[in-house]
Amino acid sequence: MRSSEEYLASLRDGRRVYYRGRRVEDVTTHPHLRKGAGVCALDFQLAHERADDPTFVVQDPQTGRRYSRYFHVPRGPDDLLRRRDLIETVTREARSFVPLIKEIGTDALFALQIVCARMDRELGTSFLPRVRAFYERCRDGDLAMAVAQTDVKGDRGRRPSEQPHPDLYVRCVRETSDGIVVRGAKAHTTNAVYSNEILVLPTRAMTERDAAYAVAFAVPADTPGLSFVASPRGFGATSPFDNPLSSRYGITESLTVFDDVFVPWERVFLCGQWAYAGPLAKTFVEFHRFTAISYKTPLLELLVGSAAWMAEAQGIAAAGHVRDKLARLVMYAETVRGLTTAAAVEGRTVEGIFVPHVVLTNAAKYYFARGYHDAVRDVQDIAGGLVVTGPAEEDRNNPEVWGLIEPYLQGRAGTSGEARLRMMNLIRDLAASDLGGYLEVLAIHAEGSLEAQKLTVLMDYDLERVQRLAARAGGLEA
Ligand SMILES: Cc1cc2nc3c(=O)[nH]c(=O)nc-3n(C[C@H](O)[C@H](O)[C@H](O)COP(=O)(O)OP(=O)(O)OC[C@H]3O[C@@H](n4cnc5c(N)ncnc54)[C@H](O)[C@@H]3O)c2cc1C
Numbered sequence: 117m118r119s120s121e122e123y124l125a126s127l128r129d130g131r132r133v134y135y136r137g138r139r140v141e142d143v144t145t146h147p148h149l150r151k152g153a154g155v156c157a158l159d160f161q162l163a164h165e166r167a168d169d170p171t172f173v174v175q176d177p178q179t180g181r182r183y184s185r186y187f188h189v190p191r192g193p194d195d196l197l198r199r200r201d202l203i204e205t206v207t208r209e210a211r212s213f214v215p216l217i218k219e220i221g222t223d224a225l226f227a228l229q230i231v232c233a234r235m236d237r238e239l240g241t242s243f244l245p246r247v248r249a250f251y252e253r254c255r256d257g258d259l260a261m262a263v264a265q266t267d268v269k270g271d272r273g274r275r276p277s278e279q280p281h282p283d284l285y286v287r288c289v290r291e292t293s294d295g296i297v298v299r300g301a302k303a304h305t306t307n308a309v310y311s312n313e314i315l316v317l318p319t320r321a322m323t324e325r326d327a328a329y330a331v332a333f334a335v336p337a338d339t340p341g342l343s344f345v346a347s348p349r350g351f352g353a354t355s356p357f358d359n360p361l362s363s364r365y366g367i368t369e370s371l372t373v374f375d376d377v378f379v380p381w382e383r384v385f386l387c388g389q390w391a392y393a394g395p396l397a398k399t400f401v402e403f404h405r406f407t408a409i410s411y412k413t414p415l416l417e418l419l420v421g422s423a424a425w426m427a428e429a430q431g432i433a434a435a436g437h438v439r440d441k442l443a444r445l446v447m448y449a450e451t452v453r454g455l456t457t458a459a460a461v462e463g464r465t466v467e468g469i470f471v472p473h474v475v476l477t478n479a480a481k482y483y484f485a486r487g488y489h490d491a492v493r494d495v496q497d498i499a500g501g502l503v504v505t506g507p508a509e510e511d512r513n514n515p516e517v518w519g520l521i522e523p524y525l526q527g528r529a530g531t532s533g534e535a536r537l538r539m540m541n542l543i544r545d546l547a548a549s550d551l552g553g554y555l556e557v558l559a560i561h562a563e564g565s566l567e568a569q570k571l572t573v574l575m576d577y578d579l580e581r582v583q584r585l586a587a588r589a590g591g592l593e594a
Contacts, residue, residue, distance in 0.1 A: 117173070117184060118258040119164060120157035126260075126312055127153065129338040133309050133370075135346045143309050151351055151366030156260060156310045159206055159215040171201050186218035187255035189226060190470040196406065196460035203410040212418050212546075213365040214411035216306050221261025223403035224315045225251045226469055228332065228385050231396045233467045235389060243385050250334055250383065254313060261334075262311040264302035264372045265400065267319045276322065276329035286316060286374055287328040288387055295380040296387055298331060305372040306562075309344050311337055314372065318386070321394025330393040332386035333379045341377040344370035350554030353545070357509035360542050362551035399471075401564060401572070406472035408563035409456045409480040415546075415555070416449035416484075416491070422543050423495045429527035429536055430500065441494040448487050455480035474576040482569040488559035492547045503544045506537055 118126075124144045133140040135149060143149040163184055166172045174188045175181070190196050207214040229251065232243035254261060267276075270284035279285070286300030298316075308314055315334045322330045335342060351366040353359030386392060424442055427433040459476035496503060502525075511517045512534070525533030545551055560566065587593050 117163055117167075117182060118160055120160040123160045123258075123260065124153060124157050127310060127337075129336075131309070131338045132343040133346055134343065136348055140309075140346070148348065148351065149309065149346060149366070149368060151364060152307060152368040153310050155210045155213045155365050155367070156215045156217045156307060158210050159217060160258075162206055162209060171198055171205065181256070183255050184218060184258055186222045187225075187251075189229070190463075191465075191468070192470050193461045193463060195470060196463060196472055197457070200406075200410040200456055200460055203407060204413055207411045208414040208417070210365055211361055212415040213361070213367060216367070216411075217260035217262070217311055219407045219411070220263040220306065220404060221254065221259075221311075221313065221315055223407055224261075224263045224265075224317055224400055225254065226403050226471075227317075227396060227399035230399050230467045230469055230471070231392055232385060234395070235386075235392050239389060241389070246382050247385055250385075257312075259312040260307075260310060261313045261315055262305050262308035262372075263315045263317060263400070263404075264305040264308065265317040265319050265397065266303045266305075268301050268303050268371075269319070275326055276320075277325040285319070285326075285329045286331060288331050289328075289376065291387070295378055296331070296333070296384055298333065298374050298377050298379060300374055302372045302374075304369045304562075305344070306367060306369050308337065308370050308372050309346050309368050313337065314339075314342070316374075317400055318393035318397050320397055322390040324390055326393075327388045327390045330386055330388055330390040331384070332396060333384045335377060335379055335383065339377055341375045343373045343375065345373065346370045350551050352550055355509045357512055357538070358541055359545045359549060359551070360538070361545045362549060398572070398575075399466075401568075402471050402474050402477065405477045405481045405563050405569070406456070406459060409452060409459070409477060409484060412484050413449065413453045413456075416445075416452060418542070418546060419491055419495050420445045420449050422539055422546065423498045425539055426499045426536075426543070429531040429539065431528040432498070438498055441498055445491055445494055448483075448491055452480055452484045455483065475573050478569040478572045478576075481563060482566060482573070485559050485566055485569075489556060492552070492556065495543060495547050499540060499543045502537075502540050503548050506540050506544075512537070 127144055128142050133143055140146050140149060144153045163172045172185055173182050174185050185198060185202050188195060203219055228247045232247050235241055236244045267285040270279045270281060276285035283300045286298055286302060288296045289299045290297040313334050314337055317332050318330055347369045351362050353362040356363045386396060423445055427438050427442060432438045455476050459472040459480060462473040462476060463470050507521060522533040525537050527536045
């Protein structure tokens with residue numbers, strides 16, 4: 117397994133990254149991008165520090181080889197629960213920032229193994245051995261992976277082949293004896309700029325006319341023709357006092373552009389088999405939304421914890437409306453976590469791989485996303501206006517100014533002005549800052565928007581069964 121230093125060194129490979137209009141030579145030292153690199157490196161550091169903890173490291177009983185738990189193919193509920201614990205622990209260590217450089221990649225690798233097994237059996241293709249070889253390469257090399265699934269999509273009401281421009285979904289433009297050439301762009305790719313491998317999956321079901329768009333493949337991040345335009349949103353802050361989270365930690369999404377990128381056949385996992393694009397997209401999100409709900413808890417704990425701290429510090433903890441809000445926040449956080457546990461326990465085995473319960477996973481993701489803004493409102497309400505009107509780090513550092521204002525910032529006896537202001541700053545960073553806005557949009561859209569979860573739930577839930585039960589109860593059946 118790689119050390120954090122080895123991992124960071126692997127990102128200095130000449131990859132083509134742009135940030136605010138300029139080419140970035142090294143994402144690990146760039147003043148803005150290095151924050152996200154640090155969160156990803158922490159994942160490697162923790163695996164080394166906790167090498168004897170089975171939540172972090174798995175030992176293959178046959179070969180004796182040790183590898184990161186992220187790569188462990190789930191075979192039952194315990195594996196999914198361990199995976200949840202790993203994601204949760206690392207995210208908590210990074211103060212609610214999830215690295216997402218092995219989580220999403222392994223979600224994709226599990227889904228590819230399931231769908232390619234079926235495809236090879238039904239079509240006589242031989243994709244599964246390629247997927248397995250690639251999976252072993254990533255596992256044994258302890259590689260960082262991003263998944264580029266979301267296409268830019270143009271007109272959302274039209275299929276890929278009906279778009280006003282032919283490249284609004286990533287497509288295969290040419291096949292050669294050695295591989296394929298792909299063109300297009302994928303949107304919002306999380307931490308691709310910190311990854312070694314970029315896995316590409318279709319974003320939706322396709323028809324025969326969309327066959328060129330039914331592609332799945334993997335390319336190294338420094339592949340010729342591949343560019344990343346990194347987003348500056350959410351993490352512009354520089355003061356650890358004013359922005360205790362967004363000044364230190366980061367996540368970076370990119371528009372990932374494939375400008376006639378060559379992919380050798382051994383890295384192509386779907387090419388033209390249009391009927392399998394939908395199942396692949398869906399199977400991926402069955403794992404991916406489980407990852408999503410696994411990393412939400414540490415963020416929700418910070419919202420509940422900061423609100424409870426502020427209620428105590430400001431002498432309002434016993435007030436009925438505050439207890440009502442705190443109880444709602446606790447139930448919100450624990451329901452998301454409880455549904456995550458239930459989704460792991462009640463999963464099912466498909467092609468030998470244990471898949472999280474689809475309805476419970478989507479219900480958890482929906483419940484989280486639907487409730488997030490309400491939770492933020494309750495935290496803002498309990499904290500008060502100082503969240504956005506407080507003084508700056510420079511005021512804190514000037515004894516003259518600080519001496520003048522500190523007494524007026526204190527809370528109830530025992531809560532200094534400094535402590536209260538620090539907690540206000542945490543709340544602002546979480547709920548009323550550039551990062552706060554980013555987190556609200558992330559809650560809604562990342563891992564699929566609200567409607568995607570409803571669609572999946574209705575697709576997977578056995579409505580006929582409950583209709584039969586209702587018919588029996590209503591005396592409609594003999
Ligand atoms: C922070 C963040 C991180 C992300 N990370 C990744 C990543 O690592 N990899 C990746 O591949 N993707 C990633 N995503 C993408 C995410 O999955 C998408 O944002 C999400 O699926 C919504 O797609 P969109 O942004 O194109 O919005 P849209 O799909 O345009 O959604 C906007 C609205 O249009 C509606 N809509 C869309 N199509 C239709 C339709 N046909 N009919 C009716 N209504 C429709 C939606 O329901 C929604 O209300 C990330 C997104 C965010 C915000």
